[in-house]
Amino acid sequence: MNRLLFFSAGFSLIFAVSCSSSSNDNNTQTRIINIPTYKVEDRNAQDCRKLFSDAKRVSLKSTDKNTTLANIGSIKFERDHLYVLDDITRKLIKYDQFGNPIQILSHRGRGHGEYLDIVDFCIDNEENVFIVDGQRDIINKYSRDFEFLSTYNLHAEIDLIQILDNGNFLLGLSSWNNRKYAGDELIITDGNFNKIKTVARYGRNIDDNYWVDSPRFVKTEDNIIYHRTIDDHVYILNSADGELKEIINFDFGSRTIKEDERLNIENKIETQKFKDKTTLKSCFSISKHNLFGTLFDNQESRQIYMDMDSRKITIFHKDKSKAVPFIQFCGAGSGYLLAYELEQHPNRDDETYTIYLYNIH
Template sequence: MKQFIPISALLLALVPGGCAHETTSANYATIAVDLQHVDKCETDDYTEVFTEPRYTLLRSLDKNDMIGTADKVVVTDDLIYVADFRNNKVVSYSKRGIPQKVLCRIGRGPGEYLLLCDFCVDEDGNLYVNDARLNKVIKYDAGFNFMNDWEIRYDIESFEMLDNNKFLAVLSAWNEGKYENIELALLNGEMEVETPVIMYDEFVDRNVEIAHAVLCKTDRGIFYHRTIDDNVYLLDNDGNITEKYHFSFGEQSVRDKERLNVEKYWDNFKNRTFLCGQIVVFPENVYGTLCDKMENRQFVWTRGSNEIRIENCQDEIPNIGMICGVAGNRLITYIPASDFDATRNFEGFNLTDMDVDDYSLVLCTYEIE
């Protein structure tokens, strides 16, 4: 039986080591990132990294559009899409944070799903969601009306729409048959595997999933990272690898034998550090989360000065908020309503005059480079 271990059961740090994954792309640079020898900075001062963020209150008009977290955020020219995977929900908001549409259709019928695990949006505003339980991808129009669905013969963890109307998808390690060992692949418009991009190496545990792999679309391209892997890939909008970043954590790195059998060596992870969740690499800074000795920590590493700011994000909300996405060259974080400083004023909204039930979350948008 496959076992899923969420990041919250592991948590923070950084891990090196491990064999290189086989890729079908050629002629890309591999860049070493040494996080063993960095200077730690105070985490209450990000003035050298960010300017003052723009805040957006995600309003809640009724219980249907209430969300508890922002697992993924996609920003288009007109709308903000926020997914709360625990509640099987995607909500679209205006740029002022007013709910527009809610997608939450639980079931087995047309346009319904059982386990929402990812979504993406095309240039026409059509929404695609992945149902990890029923193994299908569902397409809705901009008004969240059901359009089409595709039954797929393999498990997908994450996917993203490309500019050429194809998809980049992360396939689960336990797929069999002709999909066995495919880690990252290009899919055509019918959700069929067209070209493998990255193949799993021999040190992947096919019985355990430690959080979902993440694809993050930015102005630089699409970043891909899988938890307990020290490599972060940057791909262009045609799905070609352009750069690979290899992160090094020295003696705290996860060993190959531990990656191969996580359950057997579970106690060893108490002394390990590895990347987990969303990682994005920009010329000046690297943003992401690591699991360090079973604790999740969010970090911002400034490459030029070699300074790193690390905050606990397992039991606390970091000062800049929880990273939940990138829009172009802007970093998106969120802060729960109950944790936000209610003395701030935002474009006509005074939080001191509002009940906490009137809004779900506060999104923070930082210009990064």
């Protein structure tokens, strides 16, 4: 396919009052980015590697079975340490800047200091780690050495957690949460997880049974990016205090998945109802100069890089006919875009994950 619908910051920006899901009724502006039809460059895995030619590379080392990764779920980079969540084994491994594993969090269970499932985590200024247990609906706090410190029960179902610069927390609640804070999408709490305010409430169709991609917070230098599919809005929040600064709406025109089409998603995908649709699947980094993200276009995932200055869009695709490693965008932190590549060794039974840290300033 030679033509796709994309957005460009160079196009007209329409400002309006906030959509109804924002608690900042008349103060938050919505930036609507109109999307033209573009001829885009279609590139392969080798070209994606060239984009990261100047990036810092860290090969994650495995010293034993306990430090072997099954599948990377998420990565964060804080204070010269990489934190990698394995979404199969539910282990959280902390690496130094050279890729050596230095701490492993793997306390599975229902006992004191244990968890069943890590759905998200964050790190504070003292390198304490907070994890969200999505099955037990608790938050556990561990020291920089992964020693258990405390447990918090919010009596609510939580998807996301991010500590703010002022010591408070930004939490993303599940769309199906019918317990405490029902209907809230984003809330700010104090350091003991007592609610201070609601940032956003659910006011649109969300399929609780199927995710095109996981919701996520991505922390940049000054902002926190929040996005949840299927929704073409991206929330930009202040990393200092969690205040909502801007809502960016990516308008895909006739290819937009309409509000009444955003339920029973699995059936629509199986019956090819989204073959002529495009939606924003993930946004890992957005600045005045570039964007790294993924589209769900024609029911396929398309990893994109946008150079805002030259208004050039590049799609990177994996050649399924060749066993060539493919770089996957996965997040941001401390001024870097984070990506990873999995290389399988033909003459050995193991495989190596390489993390790329791309300076996005």
